[in-house]
Amino acid sequence: MSTSRRDVLVFGASAFALGASGCAILRGGAVHPQWKASQASLVGDTLTVPLADVVAVGPGKVLEVRLGPSHKDLLLSPRADGGVNVVTGACPHNGCIVDFDPVKNDWACPCHESRFTLEGKVTGGPAKKNLKVPASRVEGDALVVDLSSVRA
Numbered sequence: 001m002s003t004s005r006r007d008v009l010v011f012g013a014s015a016f017a018l019g020a021s022g023c024a025i026l027r028g029g030a031v032h033p034q035w036k037a038s039q040a041s042l043v044g045d046t047l048t049v050p051l052a053d054v055v056a057v058g059p060g061k062v063l064e065v066r067l068g069p070s071h072k073d074l075l076l077s078p079r080a081d082g083g084v085n086v087v088t089g090a091c092p093h094n095g096c097i098v099d100f101d102p103v104k105n106d107w108a109c110p111c112h113e114s115r116f117t118l119e120g121k122v123t124g125g126p127a128k129k130n131l132k133v134p135a136s137r138v139e140g141d142a143l144v145v146d147l148s149s150v151r152a
């Protein structure tokens, strides 16, 4: 899949509002660096993340965005082409946090090996539902995500 910075894909996955080490124990999934949304970055259903903070994790790595009680948490994975893959983080099977697989170019759940396309479509079980993918775009030096489809 080839997309420009303006065609940023946003994949979503819900997660619980717990610390990173607690997440690893309670959710059994991948642990990622975290970015916590502030009042300035989350206005209604619109999230604005500085692109530099996303790119800093590196291609193939994942930044977990904590959104508090109003919306499901997101995973952002910068691509080499300047775009960003975005999904809600929680696997629809049992809630483990999925991880980006840069070799297969898809999302994988570390708990029971469910797999999802970049667009969030489940391709391998035991998960039977897709990850959610909120609309997003790059505006200047920021990633802007429409969270209306991932309200908690």
Ligand code: FES
Pocket (backbone or CB within 6 Å): 091, 092, 093, 094, 095, 096, 109, 110, 111, 112, 113, 114, 125, 126, 127
């Ligand atoms: S929690 Fe993801 S496959 Fe079971």
